[in-house]
Amino acid sequence: MAEGNGTSTPIETDAVIIGAGPCGLFAVFELGLLDIKAHVIDILDRPGGQCAELYPEKPIYDIPGLPVVTGQGLTDSLMAQIKPFGATFHYSQRVDQLAKLEDGRFRLKTDLGTEFIAKVVVVAAGGGSFTPKRPPLAGIEAYEGTSVFYSVRRMDDFRDKDVLVVGGGDSALDWTLNLQPVARSLTLLHRRDDFRGAPHSVEQMRALVRDGKIALLIGQMTALKGGNANLSAITVKTKDGETDVAANRLLPFFGLTMKLGPVADWGLNLNENLVLVDTEKFETNTPGIFAIGDINWYPGKLKLILSGFHEAALMAQAAHKIVYPGKKLLFQYTTSSSSLQKKLGVS
Amino acid sequence: MVKITYIQPDGSSQTVDATAGMTVMETAKKHMIDGIEAECGGACACATCHVYVDAAWREKTGGPSDMEEDMLDFAFDVRPESRLSCQIKVTDALDGLIVRVPEKQF
Numbered sequence: 001m002a003e004g005n006g007t008s009t010p011i012e013t014d015a016v017i018i019g020a021g022p023c024g025l026f027a028v029f030e031l032g033l034l035d036i037k038a039h040v041i042d043i044l045d046r047p048g049g050q051c052a053e054l055y056p057e058k059p060i061y062d063i064p065g066l067p068v069v070t071g072q073g074l075t076d077s078l079m080a081q082i083k084p085f086g087a088t089f090h091y092s093q094r095v096d097q098l099a100k101l102e103d104g105r106f107r108l109k110t111d112l113g114t115e116f117i118a119k120v121v122v123v124a125a126g127g128g129s130f131t132p133k134r135p136p137l138a139g140i141e142a143y144e145g146t147s148v149f150y151s152v153r154r155m156d157d158f159r160d161k162d163v164l165v166v167g168g169g170d171s172a173l174d175w176t177l178n179l180q181p182v183a184r185s186l187t188l189l190h191r192r193d194d195f196r197g198a199p200h201s202v203e204q205m206r207a208l209v210r211d212g213k214i215a216l217l218i219g220q221m222t223a224l225k226g227g228n229a230n231l232s233a234i235t236v237k238t239k240d241g242e243t244d245v246a247a248n249r250l251l252p253f254f255g256l257t258m259k260l261g262p263v264a265d266w267g268l269n270l271n272e273n274l275v276l277v278d279t280e281k282f283e284t285n286t287p288g289i290f291a292i293g294d295i296n297w298y299p300g301k302l303k304l305i306l307s308g309f310h311e312a313a314l315m316a317q318a319a320h321k322i323v324y325p326g327k328k329l330l331f332q333y334t335t336s337s338s339s340l341q342k343k344l345g346v347s
Numbered sequence: 348m349v350k351i352t353y354i355q356p357d358g359s360s361q362t363v364d365a366t367a368g369m370t371v372m373e374t375a376k377k378h379m380i381d382g383i384e385a386e387c388g389g390a391c392a393c394a395t396c397h398v399y400v401d402a403a404w405r406e407k408t409g410g411p412s413d414m415e416e417d418m419l420d421f422a423f424d425v426r427p428e429s430r431l432s433c434q435i436k437v438t439d440a441l442d443g444l445i446v447r448v449p450e451k452q453f
Contacts, residue, residue, distance in 0.1 A: 050387075054386075054387045054390060054392040054393060055387065055390045055392050058390050058392070127386070133421065133453045134453070135423060135453070136423055136450070136451035136453060167420065168420045169420065190420070191419075191420060191425050192416075192420075194416075196417045196420065220423075220424065220425065254420075254421050254423075254453060255393070255394070255421040257386060257393070257395070257453065258386065
């Protein structure tokens, strides 16, 4: 499995699957049985989508044949099931552009610059792309990218700055520990004096506080101060009242939320943020672009993983006609077909 | 039937019938109460069904569990009366419950 190549030479493939959640993963299987090679792109750094991000440890009870399975367990099983098909995964990237070429194929480009040319595109993006939660503070948008960051891409952006890190999990703690040596000053703000992060990180953070190298503040942000995209202070409500923390860098860590994102810009017919498809092929209004799983809508749609699996199977039949025009598709069962079993590596 | 009242930030309120066994979040979704998003569908995994329990009801609903308290870290403007409504099960004892929907669910 390769990471994104980040170059401008497009990767040519049969299918690009957008989203590595359960439906995207099972699409690899269904396409693979029909000899359709796939590349899978996901904004998270690992497969599983919502199953991995929102409920890795929570039990799921409605997967046929599995009385109970966790989100992570289902993801791991699907990864094992699709292994024979050798799909290539591109993590931590979001597909920003999707356009149809004159030869009927599609060109895709991610935010990291990886480009693909594919005969079919399968949008299996679930609730959309996971994006960091933006604290609902008035005017925060104006500071984003200059003073407010939701991740650290370059440590240098924080060198000799007055940094306020907000949150109580591993991201907040890790970046507190990592940025402390480069920042001019660093304050960690959390709503309670109790941290979810790894105990070792919590200890290290507490030691820095004891040594006077960072400040720990218990409270919540209520307002931002500054101008011209440059933050100067953050108003914080503590149990003793409101106080201003001088800072020109803010790193809020409040988890992730799902946003439809660029999917809305690809000319696909939508119904309230869901992609409209037919129920024979699960194809969008653009032939060759399919949508399966939670992201699609059709009359009677149920947002169930099992429905997405069914959609993947029917989508693959239609995709075969595009990838192998004129080639007759013989319907076969994995139980009895030696050719399918060969593809699965079991015969 | 158990009655639950949801009060919006603008002061408007809706009183709806709830069924024992459902959660305060599910009841809100069923009656399309504004401001309860419940992105994760009730798995205590997203903090977008945050509510403030009316002072008179805090004892009856109880406080958040440790897991819920952790998840409340992802909510905005958390107060002592904050709960995730997916974690409050409706019981007959909660007949008349009043909860306030926060300004924003992030």
